[in-house]
Amino acid sequence: MLTNKRVLLIISGGIAAYKALELIRLIKKASGSVRCILTKGGAQFITPLSVSALAGEKVFDDLWSLTDEAEMGHIKLARDCDCVVVAPASADIIAKIAGGHASDLASTVLLATDRPVIVAPAMNPFMWTNKATAANIETLKSRGIKVVGPSAGEMACGEEGLGRLAELTDIMEAIGAAAR
Numbered sequence: 001m002l003t004n005k006r007v008l009l010i011i012s013g014g015i016a017a018y019k020a021l022e023l024i025r026l027i028k029k030a031s032g033s034v035r036c037i038l039t040k041g042g043a044q045f046i047t048p049l050s051v052s053a054l055a056g057e058k059v060f061d062d063l064w065s066l067t068d069e070a071e072m073g074h075i076k077l078a079r080d081c082d083c084v085v086v087a088p089a090s091a092d093i094i095a096k097i098a099g100g101h102a103s104d105l106a107s108t109v110l111l112a113t114d115r116p117v118i119v120a121p122a123m124n125p126f127m128w129t130n131k132a133t134a135a136n137i138e139t140l141k142s143r144g145i146k147v148v149g150p151s152a153g154e155m156a157c158g159e160e161g162l163g164r165l166a167e168l169t170d171i172m173e174a175i176g177a178a179a180r
C-alpha cells in the first residue's frame with residue numbers, strides 16, 4: 001500500500017508510454033497520489049488529458065511555465081514527493097540523467113531531486129545493448145538510482161530481445177520499497 005505516499009511519475013517518449021496510464025491507476029488504487037511530468041517525447045505517444053484525468057491533477061510539461069515557475073515549480077516538484085519514477089524511461093532521458101543535463105522540466109527535476117529515483121527503461125533491444133546506453137545505465141546504478149527491467153520478449157517494432165518495460169507489478173514493488 002502507498003497510503004499518504006506521493007509519487008512523481010515522469011513519462012518519457014517511447015511506445016510503452018501507454019502503460020504509464022495503467023501505472024497511474026495502480027498507484028491510485030494502492031492509495032498513493034501521483035503527479036506527472038510528460039516529456040515532449042512522451043506527449044507524442046499519450047495525451048496530457050488522459051494523464052491528468054487519471055492522476056486527478058494537472059500535468060507538468062513546461063520548464064518555462066510562468067505560472068508554475070512563479071513558485072519555483074521545478075524545485076517544488078523535485079521535493080514534494082516521496083520518490084521519482086521514470087516509466088517508461090527512454091534512451092534519451094537516461095542519457096540526460098547520466099550526463100547531468102537540465103535541458104527540460106523532467107531532466108531539471110531529476111537533477112534537483114533529493115528523493116529516491118527509480119528508472120524503468122523501455123526501448124528497442126539494439127538501443128538497450130548499445131554501449132552508450134549500457135554505460136549510462138551503469139552510471140545511474142553507481143549513483144544509487146534503482147533500475148527496474150527491462151524485460152525480454154517481442155517488441156512493438158517486431159524485434160525480439162531485452163527492451164520491454166518491466167512488469168508494472170515489479171515497478172509498483174520498487175515504488176513501495178523506495179517510498180517507505
Ligand SMILES: Cc1cc2nc3c(=O)[nH]c(=O)nc-3n(C[C@H](O)[C@H](O)[C@H](O)COP(=O)(O)O)c2cc1C
Pocket residue numbers: 012013014015016039040041042089090091092093122123124127
Ligand atoms: C515510433 C517511435 C517509437 C519510439 N520508441 C522509443 C522507445 O520505445 N524507447 C526509446 O528510448 N525511444 C523511442 N523512440 C525515440 C524517442 O521517442 C526519442 O529519442 C525522443 O527524443 C525521446 O524523447 P524524451 O527525451 O522526451 O524521452 C521512438 C521514436 C519513435 C518515432
